[in-house]
Amino acid sequence: MKNSKQMASRYAWFWLVGLVVVTAHAKAAQQPPSPTYKDAEVSVRVIMRTPDQLTAFYLGREFNHAAIDKILETCFITPIVQNRTLDVLWLDLDEWQFSQGDKVIPRIKRDYWPDKWQETGLSKSHQSTFGWTLMPEVRDLRLDEGVGGSVVIPMQTGPFQLTMKFHTGADKKGPVKTVVFEDLQCVTN
Amino acid sequence: MRNKLTRVRALACVFLLFLSSQVAAGQTPKGIITLDGRDAPPLVLKNMDGESWDISDSRGHWVFVHFWASWCGPCRKEMPTIQAIFPQFDPKELEIVLVNTSESEDTVFSFLASVAPDLEPLMDYDGAITERWQPRGLPASFFVDPEGKLRYLALGGRPWNTPAYLDFIKQLIRK
Numbered sequence: 001m002k003n004s005k006q007m008a009s010r011y012a013w014f015w016l017v018g019l020v021v022v023t024a025h026a027k028a029a030q031q032p033p034s035p036t037y038k039d040a041e042v043s044v045r046v047i048m049r050t051p052d053q054l055t056a057f058y059l060g061r062e063f064n065h066a067a068i069d070k071i072l073e074t075c076f077i078t079p080i081v082q083n084r085t086l087d088v089l090w091l092d093l094d095e096w097q098f099s100q101g102d103k104v105i106p107r108i109k110r111d112y113w114p115d116k117w118q119e120t121g122l123s124k125s126h127q128s129t130f131g132w133t134l135m136p137e138v139r140d141l142r143l144d145e146g147v148g149g150s151v152v153i154p155m156q157t158g159p160f161q162l163t164m165k166f167h168t169g170a171d172k173k174g175p176v177k178t179v180v181f182e183d184l185q186c187v188t189n
Numbered sequence: 190m191r192n193k194l195t196r197v198r199a200l201a202c203v204f205l206l207f208l209s210s211q212v213a214a215g216q217t218p219k220g221i222i223t224l225d226g227r228d229a230p231p232l233v234l235k236n237m238d239g240e241s242w243d244i245s246d247s248r249g250h251w252v253f254v255h256f257w258a259s260w261c262g263p264c265r266k267e268m269p270t271i272q273a274i275f276p277q278f279d280p281k282e283l284e285i286v287l288v289n290t291s292e293s294e295d296t297v298f299s300f301l302a303s304v305a306p307d308l309e310p311l312m313d314y315d316g317a318i319t320e321r322w323q324p325r326g327l328p329a330s331f332f333v334d335p336e337g338k339l340r341y342l343a344l345g346g347r348p349w350n351t352p353a354y355l356d357f358i359k360q361l362i363r364k
Contacts, residue, residue: 128291128316145344
């Protein structure tokens with residue numbers, strides 16, 4: 001009896017999460033396509049995460065609502081970068097700049113989150129999961145290696161620009177590759 | 190018709206020769222990088238039945254240490270290929286060890302029961318062991334040699350049940 005109750009509650013949970021995911025997917029279908037850039041050296045796709053998508057994802061990972069609320073106060077951008085050079089392509093988030101006109105938008109770095117998790121009582125395991133969903137700060141991307149993850153900035157009301165600089169070569173002394181995405185927008189539901 | 194068959198056979202032979210020459214030359218398949226041979230970090234974890242596993246008890250054979258989480262798309266795609274190769278290796282030659290990063294037993298069980306029922310993951314509940322191993326994201330697979338040294342790292346998800354990767358592993362353990 002206990003088992004069937006547990007099963008029922010488990011299935012109810014899956015239905016609930018499934019419902020949120022379906023809703024998020026339906027809304028995602030209305031979103032404009034993700035901006036992309038591709039040439040012989042690099043390909044980049046930038047996905048702007050909606051609050052519904054973020055809620056569905058982290059709720060599905062059993063994050064508590066208070067923690068999800070903290071996440072929703074910010075703007076999540078998920079770039080997917082693929083090295084297409086025959087050499088090392090350096091991902092270094094400190095070489096990326098978010099800006100709005102002349103104003104630089106400071107990136108929310110990893111050290112912002114521990115206080116938020118303390119306030120919301122997010123467990124260590126969930127904190128670990130969250131960390132793995134963020135874009136690595138630095139990565140020497142090998143031939144054909146890709147990397148993806150979330151980069152976070154404060155919520156913006158207007159369009160902004162993202163300038164990505166990639167150093168190349170194992171010693172970073174190769175040509176610098178620059179990719180610019182204009183008119184990005186934080187998405188609200 | 191006979192000429193066509195002969196040509197197909199010849200091409201197949203050339204392809205097989207190419208594959209075996211790559212392995213013989215010590216080349217690695219796409220997405221596998223050679224590491225510097227430093228000692229593997231400690232790894233002592235329990236599986237979902239509470240049984241403990243310690244990598245230091247695995248000297249004398251290769252160990253495939255795979256870090257994953259069910260929320261990660263490439264991990265979900267790769268897992269059936271690990272399930273497919275699992276029965277092909279004697280654990281005395283190659284031990285296949287899965288480390289789940291920071292998920293609950295319910296989540297892990299729900300996922301693995303359908304795609305990889307033979308695999309029993311170790312549970313890194315707080316993610317501390319994963320942090321210690323520093324994989325380049327999830328999924329990631331390390332090859333640890335019989336002396337306990339880190340020898341190779343697979344970047345991201347790999348199709349382990351395809352000839353290039355299977356031959357690579359067979360060549361490793363039969364060295």
